[in-house]
Amino acid sequence: MDIKDSIAAMIRKMPPVVLKREPLKAFGYLARDLFLVAFFASAILYADSWLVGGVLSIFLGMALMGLFVLGHDAGHRSFAYSEKVNNVVGHLTTSLCLWPFHVWRLSHDLHHRYTHNLDKEIAWRPLTVNQYLKRSSFDRWFYRATRSYLMPVSSIVFTGYFIRDALLGRKSKFFEPKDSAKLNLSLVICGLATLGVVGGSMAAGGIYGFIYLFVVPQIVFQTLLSVFTFFHHTSPDRTLHADANWTMEKGQIAGTVHVKYPAIIEWFCHDINWHVPHHVCVGIPHYQLRLAHESLKKAYPDTVKEIVLNAASWKGVTGTCHLVKGKKVGEEEWVTFAEAAQWESRLQTASV
Numbered sequence: 001m002d003i004k005d006s007i008a009a010m011i012r013k014m015p016p017v018v019l020k021r022e023p024l025k026a027f028g029y030l031a032r033d034l035f036l037v038a039f040f041a042s043a044i045l046y047a048d049s050w051l052v053g054g055v056l057s058i059f060l061g062m063a064l065m066g067l068f069v070l071g072h073d074a075g076h077r078s079f080a081y082s083e084k085v086n087n088v089v090g091h092l093t094t095s096l097c098l099w100p101f102h103v104w105r106l107s108h109d110l111h112h113r114y115t116h117n118l119d120k121e122i123a124w125r126p127l128t129v130n131q132y133l134k135r136s137s138f139d140r141w142f143y144r145a146t147r148s149y150l151m152p153v154s155s156i157v158f159t160g161y162f163i164r165d166a167l168l169g170r171k172s173k174f175f176e177p178k179d180s181a182k183l184n185l186s187l188v189i190c191g192l193a194t195l196g197v198v199g200g201s202m203a204a205g206g207i208y209g210f211i212y213l214f215v216v217p218q219i220v221f222q223t224l225l226s227v228f229t230f231f232h233h234t235s236p237d238r239t240l241h242a243d244a245n246w247t248m249e250k251g252q253i254a255g256t257v258h259v260k261y262p263a264i265i266e267w268f269c270h271d272i273n274w275h276v277p278h279h280v281c282v283g284i285p286h287y288q289l290r291l292a293h294e295s296l297k298k299a300y301p302d303t304v305k306e307i308v309l310n311a312a313s314w315k316g317v318t319g320t321c322h323l324v325k326g327k328k329v330g331e332e333e334w335v336t337f338a339e340a341a342q343w344e345s346r347l348q349t350a351s352v
Helices: 007-012 023-047 050-075 083-095 101-113 129-133 137-146 155-167 177-232 248-254 263-268 276-280 286-299 311-318 337-351
Strands: 257-260 305-308
Touching (some): 023 050, 023 083, 023 177, 023 286, 050 177, 101 155, 101 177, 177 257
């Protein structure tokens, strides 16, 4: 897909107001989400019912996703004008979701820097056929699972992967030594928050509290995070680009998909699925994304892609977007697991 305009030109297609940060509005959303977390947690304990508590814990997980989106704004410095305020809000919101703030922020920056780059993207980058075929049987199964029935909780793997890398210090391949102090601070804060949430859940409600105040909400949060990010950047008609064929413009506006969800999801999760303008300009606060999206859609109607997430679109993506043929220009096409198996069978036959 040929994108003629630069990122700067795309930003100029949007009204200037989309870049305006409104502290009162931002803190209002923060207060709302903290209230929702406290309300649903209290309601779970008050209900003391395995049936009612289970339903309420789903809503608690959705409220955590909302908090994470505010941390997402803070990480991109679009929550407030002050870096210190953004850091405080970021630590508060993401740590409750078990994501160390600076670990997430710095790794997430790589995703934005190389969106849809087949060599450098870090979010949901597919393997090539050859990479897949060289893996062990277990690794193949695990990769297949994370792009199909385990996809909704695959963010747990990504979280653990980057936390592990942050702990490596100077040996890390994703983080720079100059960021060690920030990474360590975030790891400590998140560790203390995790102990507090787990300990508080069990102290308040025993096993019932542990499951419905901690386990289920975290699974719901990770499911939303996984599904959101996967469908934002995976589409049967748009593969990743080889490095020699990649541009920032292609990656951001053409490599990002607007996904429509039920209104209740949008309300809890602060319109994060209006995701195309966020990739064009990370400085847009979440409450300006709808206006920004409509402007981009009007300016680039053939480029901005929209889907409704339903059974058909789910099957279309998870049934098709498995592997890529290769990393060279001209090889940027999707290959299914079944096609890869046939490829391997032909290779084995030819070698006999």
